[in-house]
Amino acid sequence: METAGREDWESGQDWESAQGRNTGRSVNRSAGGTPEAEGAAGSAAEARRPSVPDPGWKIGRCLGQGGMAAVWLAERSADGARFALKMPYGAAADEFELRRELAIRSRVRHENLLEVHGLLATADGPGLLLEYAPGDSLARLVAVRKTLGEGETVTVLVAVARALACLHAEGSAHGDVSPGNVLFTANGKPLLADFGTGRMLGETRDAGAGTPGFEAPAMERGGRAGGTALESDVYALGALGWFMLTGRALMPGLRPPLRVVLPGLPEALRRLLDAALDEDPAQRPSAETFAAEVFRAWPAEPIDLLAAVHPSVRPELRTRRSVLAPGKPSKQGKPSKQGKPSKQGKAVKRHRHLGKGRRSRQVPWEDTRRPRRRRFAGPAVFAGPGLSGPGPGPLAPAPAPGTAPAERKRRHRSIRRPARRPARRPVWLGAASVLVALTVGLGGVAVLAPEALRTPGEVRVPASSEASAGESGSGEPRTVDGAADGNPAAGDPAVNTGAEAPAANPGPAAESAVSGPAETELAVLTGEDPVAAVRILSTLRARAYAEGNPGLLAWVNQPDSAAEAADLAGVGRLGRQGERLAGFTVELVQAERLGSLLIGTDPGEQVAVTTENSAYEQVGADGVPSAAPGASARQELVLELVRTEQGWRIARVLPAAAGLERRGGAQR
Numbered sequence: 021m022e023t024a025g026r027e028d029w030e031s032g033q034d035w036e037s038a039q040g041r042n043t044g045r046s047v048n049r050s051a052g053g054t055p056e057a058e059g060a061a062g063s064a065a066e067a068r069r070p071s072v073p074d075p076g077w078k079i080g081r082c083l084g085q086g087g088m089a090a091v092w093l094a095e096r097s098a099d100g101a102r103f104a105l106k107m108p109y110g111a112a113a114d115e116f117e118l119r120r121e122l123a124i125r126s127r128v129r130h131e132n133l134l135e136v137h138g139l140l141a142t143a144d145g146p147g148l149l150l151e152y153a154p155g156d157s158l159a160r161l162v163a164v165r166k167t168l169g170e171g172e173t174v175t176v177l178v179a180v181a182r183a184l185a186c187l188h189a190e191g192s193a194h195g196d197v198s199p200g201n202v203l204f205t206a207n208g209k210p211l212l213a214d215f216g217t218g219r220m221l222g223e224t225r226d227a228g229a230g231t232p233g234f235e236a237p238a239m240e241r242g243g244r245a246g247g248t249a250l251e252s253d254v255y256a257l258g259a260l261g262w263f264m265l266t267g268r269a270l271m272p273g274l275r276p277p278l279r280v281v282l283p284g285l286p287e288a289l290r291r292l293l294d295a296a297l298d299e300d301p302a303q304r305p306s307a308e309t310f311a312a313e314v315f316r317a318w319p320a321e322p323i324d325l326l327a328a329v330h331p332s333v334r335p336e337l338r339t340r341r342s343v344l345a346p347g348k349p350s351k352q353g354k355p356s357k358q359g360k361p362s363k364q365g366k367a368v369k370r371h372r373h374l375g376k377g378r379r380s381r382q383v384p385w386e387d388t389r390r391p392r393r394r395r396f397a398g399p400a401v402f403a404g405p406g407l408s409g410p411g412p413g414p415l416a417p418a419p420a421p422g423t424a425p426a427e428r429k430r431r432h433r434s435i436r437r438p439a440r441r442p443a444r445r446p447v448w449l450g451a452a453s454v455l456v457a458l459t460v461g462l463g464g465v466a467v468l469a470p471e472a473l474r475t476p477g478e479v480r481v482p483a484s485s486e487a488s489a490g491e492s493g494s495g496e497p498r499t500v501d502g503a504a505d506g507n508p509a510a511g512d513p514a515v516n517t518g519a520e521a522p523a524a525n526p527g528p529a530a531e532s533a534v535s536g537p538a539e540t541e542l543a544v545l546t547g548e549d550p551v552a553a554v555r556i557l558s559t560l561r562a563r564a565y566a567e568g569n570p571g572l573l574a575w576v577n578q579p580d581s582a583a584e585a586a587d588l589a590g591v592g593r594l595g596r597q598g599e600r601l602a603g604f605t606v607e608l609v610q611a612e613r614l615g616s617l618l619i620g621t622d623p624g625e626q627v628a629v630t631t632e633n634s635a636y637e638q639v640g641a642d643g644v645p646s647a648a649p650g651a652s653a654r655q656e657l658v659l660e661l662v663r664t665e666q667g668w669r670i671a672r673v674l675p676a677a678a679g680l681e682r683r684g685g686a687q688r
């Protein structure tokens with residue numbers, strides 16, 4: 021198999037070209053990229069961002085392109101829920117296909133079948149609204165990782181076989197079980213997708229509707245030859261196993277013995293794959309039997325998706341291990357450690373060690389343990405909506421976009437590790453610890469400036485200009501002089517430049533007493549470097565809290581963003597109460613650019629940060645403390661920045677998993 025090169029995430033160059041080669045069908049590229057897979061060249065070129073007349077929807081990046089359709093990220097503005105919007109290349113001609121896919125899928129539900137939500141009207145005809153699978157496809161994963169280990173292979177095979185068993189029980193076959201059609205959730209749960217080639221039993225099945233290398237021989241010869249569509253699906257399962265373990269799709273008519281190709285493969289797994297790939301369809305097990313036997317044959321392990329997903333997805337992953345540091349390409353031509361086929365002897369030894377009946381009863385994507393939480397006493401100055409928080413109430417951050425209630429619940433649980441794991445793989449532990457770390461991160465950032473925000477009641481979230489005017493015009497006491505809190509910048513004429521605040525979000529320019537960014541700070545904000553900008557944004561934000569001054573936020577947050585809403589709620593309340601967080605500063609301990617992404621339709625950057633906020637006192641205008649003092653705290657977050665005409669601004673704040681993962685990885 022050819023090696024996938026370093027992806028250029030922005031242009032999509034080389035993005036999933038290897039997927040096309042692997043599967044013979046799918047292409048996957050970012051919006052604006054160049055289609056590279058031969059099979060889809062003509063159709064892929066037609067893909068363009070769909071225009072949705074309903075203003076309640078936003079279309080984001082291109083998630084991938086197949087032979088028939090391009091798939092786009094779609095966000096429902098009302099609740100931030102994310103979906104995948106599948107747009108066939110010839111929309112009108114394929115509407116029938118979409119409706120059929122919808123009809124088939126609405127009959128069957130299974131945790132390992134990708135949800136189909138309905139149709140969405142676009143200017144180019146209807147698109148199919150699908151469950152969004154942030155973990156991308158198995159084709160992509162193998163293209164990057166080269167091969168998967170036995171435990172991960174088992175995870176995928178069990179999931180796909182269970183999904184097929186469910187479909188088969190309902191009288192449907194899939195018809196195109198292939199790596200491009202196996203997608204992953206953020207916690208590594210495999211989802212069988214793409215029912216475009218599925219057929220109700222009894223319908224005539226097109227020969228060649230599947231993917232080369234995954235079609236049963238009978239289908240490749242263009243006839244049924246005694247094999248049913250269900251048996252062909254089972255053959256594809258075997259081919260999928262072969263593909264994951266060897267990194268290559270089967271060549272039609274050429275299947276060297278697995279014993280020779282993978283001498284170290286556990287015997288039980290080898291027998292099962294051979295059975296599924298049997299030339300005689302009658303000898304193949306049912307999908308249900310296959311799932312049960314594979315599950316018994318070898319312990320399932322969580323899928324390590326880190327190296328294969330889009331950078332914007334990395335912070336969401338919950339089964340990440342240090343296969344690669346974020347942002348690093350895979351070493352070309354070098355199989356990853358996890359992906360290495362086990363050596364003969366070692367595998368046998370491990371197998372014996374596991375013993376009968378000592379295997380996991382849990383699939384790795386199931387989270388069953390309660391979370392460990394860490395309390396952050398101080399104001400989480402970067403926290404904001406976009407994070408799932410534990411507590412209800414007006415000040416709890418909004419749920420993460422795109423997370424259904426069940427999904428949100430799972431964020432606060434850990435995944436159970438298998439009862440036994442192969443001794444040579446400490447990765448499962450790694451995955452579990454990352455998960456705990458992420459849970460901690462979520463718990464931490466969920467607490468938004470608790471001291472400042474303790475007053476109950478409805479919080480109105482004004483635009484920042486409105487906030488400034490409103491506060492000053494209200495006659496309520498308001499602190500604008502930051503000198504008392506030890507912040508040298510606040511109230512200092514040297515930094516009170518009177519700089520023009522952004523026109524779109526005017527901020528405090530009209531109020532001469534309110535300190536804005538210094539000229540040097542403005543230069544950084546309007547410069548090229550998002551990491552340098554984060555330092556300034558962090559300082560300005562801390563000053564907004566320290567001064568109880570919402571006007572300062574005009575330089576910090578993207579107008580109308582989730583980040584702005586959260587800050588205005590916090591700082592706005594302080595301002596209304598005539599209070600501030602005296603002595604509150606934020607030190608940026610570390611900042612690292614993760615990569616580019618589209619935020620809505622605007623280009624943006626992700627930056628992982630570690631911040632340390634100081635201890636502080638919540639005080640009124642008279643300087644008298646109005647609440648218990650806040651303690652210092654450290655946070656690890658990922659900031660999404662957009663580059664507006666006025667400079668870099670924060671659009672969204674995400675949990676800090678990326679930073680935690682890197683730290684953990686360095687220790688391993």
Ligand SMILES: Nc1ncnc2c1ncn2[C@@H]1O[C@H](COP(=O)(O)OP(=O)(O)OP(=O)(O)O)[C@@H](O)[C@H]1O
Pocket residue numbers: 045046047048083084085086087088089090091104106134150151152153154156157196200201203213214216
């Ligand atoms: N629900 C989804 N969430 C995230 N990415 C997706 C989703 N559906 C599809 N994709 C991405 O888009 C690619 C193409 O999608 P899909 O395979 O459905 O298109 P297709 O044209 O029907 O494919 P095929 O060539 O198999 O007929 C996938 O390989 C995957 O990378």
